[in-house]
Amino acid sequence: MPQRRTLVASAIVVLLLALLPLSGSRYAVDLATEVLIYALFALSLNVVIGFTGNISFGHAAYFAIGGYACAILLTTYDWPLAVSLPAAVVLAGLVAAAVGYFCVRLTQIYFAMLTLAFAMLVWGVAFKWKEVTGGDDGFTGIKLPAMLAHHVGYFYFTLAVVAAGVAALWVICHSAFGLTLVAVRENAVRAGFIGVDTRRMRWAAFTVAGTFGGLAGALFGMYHRGMYIENAFWTESANVLIMVLLGGIYSFVGPIFGAAALHLLQTFTNQYTPYWPTVLGLILLVIVLVLPDGLIGLAARFKAHRGARRGRT
Amino acid sequence: MTAMLSIAGLWKSFAGFVATRDVSLDLAAGELHAVIGPNGAGKTTFFNLITGHLRPDKGAVSFEGRDLIGLPPQKIVRLGIARSFQRINIYPRLTVFENVQVALIAHEGQQWNLFRPGRSLHREGTAELLELVGLAAEAAETAGELSYGKQKQLELAIALASQPRLLLLDEPTAGMSPQETAATIASVRDIVKARGLTLLFTEHDMAVVFGIAERISVLHHGEIIASGEPDTVRNDAEVRRVYLGEHGGHG
Numbered sequence: 001m002p003q004r005r006t007l008v009a010s011a012i013v014v015l016l017l018a019l020l021p022l023s024g025s026r027y028a029v030d031l032a033t034e035v036l037i038y039a040l041f042a043l044s045l046n047v048v049i050g051f052t053g054n055i056s057f058g059h060a061a062y063f064a065i066g067g068y069a070c071a072i073l074l075t076t077y078d079w080p081l082a083v084s085l086p087a088a089v090v091l092a093g094l095v096a097a098a099v100g101y102f103c104v105r106l107t108q109i110y111f112a113m114l115t116l117a118f119a120m121l122v123w124g125v126a127f128k129w130k131e132v133t134g135g136d137d138g139f140t141g142i143k144l145p146a147m148l149a150h151h152v153g154y155f156y157f158t159l160a161v162v163a164a165g166v167a168a169l170w171v172i173c174h175s176a177f178g179l180t181l182v183a184v185r186e187n188a189v190r191a192g193f194i195g196v197d198t199r200r201m202r203w204a205a206f207t208v209a210g211t212f213g214g215l216a217g218a219l220f221g222m223y224h225r226g227m228y229i230e231n232a233f234w235t236e237s238a239n240v241l242i243m244v245l246l247g248g249i250y251s252f253v254g255p256i257f258g259a260a261a262l263h264l265l266q267t268f269t270n271q272y273t274p275y276w277p278t279v280l281g282l283i284l285l286v287i288v289l290v291l292p293d294g295l296i297g298l299a300a301r302f303k304a305h306r307g308a309r310r311g312r313t
Numbered sequence: 314m315t316a317m318l319s320i321a322g323l324w325k326s327f328a329g330f331v332a333t334r335d336v337s338l339d340l341a342a343g344e345l346h347a348v349i350g351p352n353g354a355g356k357t358t359f360f361n362l363i364t365g366h367l368r369p370d371k372g373a374v375s376f377e378g379r380d381l382i383g384l385p386p387q388k389i390v391r392l393g394i395a396r397s398f399q400r401i402n403i404y405p406r407l408t409v410f411e412n413v414q415v416a417l418i419a420h421e422g423q424q425w426n427l428f429r430p431g432r433s434l435h436r437e438g439t440a441e442l443l444e445l446v447g448l449a450a451e452a453a454e455t456a457g458e459l460s461y462g463k464q465k466q467l468e469l470a471i472a473l474a475s476q477p478r479l480l481l482l483d484e485p486t487a488g489m490s491p492q493e494t495a496a497t498i499a500s501v502r503d504i505v506k507a508r509g510l511t512l513l514f515t516e517h518d519m520a521v522v523f524g525i526a527e528r529i530s531v532l533h534h535g536e537i538i539a540s541g542e543p544d545t546v547r548n549d550a551e552v553r554r555v556y557l558g559e560h561g562g563h564g
């Protein structure tokens with residue numbers, strides 16, 4: 001069971017977020033919706049990065065599959081949301097399982113390159129399969145249930161789904177499975193000698209990541225009422241990767257902070273200058289040079305420093 | 314009596330260098346068996362071949378009647394063979410407690426449980442094993458920060474967590490202080506006897522070897538040049554010439 005402190009803290013965060021629409025600011029509500037979606041996306045990627053120690057460079061693929069599938073099922077096939085959303089998530093998970101089957105045979109840079117290659121294939125399908133996906137015009141005009149058509153309704157829906165998704169990921173990452181994954185990450189050879197099939201563990205982690213990435217993508221598509229091939233492009237994979245690194249890969253909540261920080265920065269930067277890529281480059285520099293374990297690592301160091309100072313006085 | 318572990322005509326070479334040359338060995342259940350030999354004799358390679366870390370070029374290995382050749386380490390562990398490593402092989406950034414806990418989780422097949430909190434599992438079993446190898450006080454420490462000797466004890470605890478019937482220890486006391494060596498050997502013998510395990514171990518300390526081994530095999534250039542009871546091996550002229558002579562040879 002999660003510690004009471006964790007539960008209470010999470011409940012407070014969800015409650016505060018739930019109060020946000022009272023501010024009356026549409027801008028704030030939309031921004032919060034986006035941050036929530038990216039937080040789930042980044043957390044899902046960290047199951048592969050933080051928990052198996054392999055960098056995936058193609059996580060946008062599952063985001064896009066979830067987004068497109070949900071959009072197409074809702075709109076082209078007129079399926080209800082209660083079916084479309086789970087179906088899209090399952091599809092993203094199945095594709096992740098198929099891709100992961102091959103990727104987990106490799107590690108390190110070869111693993112990263114293979115995930116990138118598969119993600120580019122997914123992008124290619126979204127681009128070429130025009131009748132179904134809309135090609136480079138994008139898939140627009142997603143039909144949403146009336147309840148979710150209003151931005152506040154959609155915010156609450158996102159908040160509920162993301163909270164459930166984060167809770168599920170929390171349970172998985174802290175389970176016996178999650179602890180064993182950490183052992184595999186730390187020393188795969190030793191993990192083999194205690195009876196763990198390390199490749200299958202990494203395969204399962206990859207599938208879990210893709211499944212929740214698909215959920216984030218489905219939320220994203222519905223929020224924007226459209227999916228575009230850029231959402232499947234490798235730059236999206238890089239973006240979520242930076243969110244994870246910025247937040248900190250060795251902590252469960254790190255990627256949430258990374259996603260929030262990066263998305264807010266991007267939004268504000270875009271209001272003042274068109275040079276977001278340059279700013280992003282600077283952020284990367286900062287991560288590599290001064291924040292190797294992300295914002296969470298910085299917070300931990302700050303706490304240790306304060307503790308040490310208090311200890312001296 | 315049929316052997317618990319039966320090895321016949323095992324060969325392994327690395328790029329033309331023969332590290333294991335036609336090795337055959339039978340191990341009876343409950344036997345405490347030492348493999349000795351000079352550095353580079355092929356002892357670790359021999360262990361790697363048995364436990365699935367390496368695949369032999371030729372030969373057969375069977376455990377309780379089951380053919381082990383071609384099985385990966387994780388399957389061999391599940392059949393009841395666990396090992397420790399000569400070169401420390403732990404999870405250096407996890408706590409001492411977690412190092413053992415994960416091994417118990419894996420032993421119970423719980424690594425596929427996505428719901429039960431991992432850290433709440435096998436707390437008693439883990440504490441008992443740490444107590445057994447004398448690491449109870451270090452449970453919360455980061456494994457990689459333990460002294461070398463204590464990391465070796467942790468190796469032992471991890472191996473025991475897999476509840477093996479056959480235990481392979483590759484130089485369990487290498488790098489330990491004399492006190493640590495004595496304590497470790499005493500506890501290994503007690504554990505093996507209490508649990509009715511079969512033990513195959515390598516060791517350079519001849520006092521240790523002759524102190525606990527019931528049978529000894531001597532490897533030299535990848536080949537077994539003598540195998541038998543300690544007294545027979547001790548007095549073997551060839552063994553004295555290639556190995557014991559240089560080690561002083563006293564028991």
Ligand SMILES: Nc1ncnc2c1ncn2[C@@H]1O[C@H](COP(=O)(O)OP(=O)(O)OP(=O)(O)O)[C@@H](O)[C@H]1O
Nearest residue numbers: 327331332350351352353354355356357358359399
């Ligand atoms: N993976 C490998 N690739 C190439 N050569 C190897 C490999 N493993 C072992 N060897 C060689 O095989 C020989 C036997 O090595 P091994 O480690 O089995 O000896 P050992 O008896 O355990 O020695 P020590 O007492 O030093 O532990 C050595 O010459 C070693 O260099």
Ligand SMILES: [Mg+2]
Nearest residue numbers: 356357358399
């Ligand atoms: Mg060796």
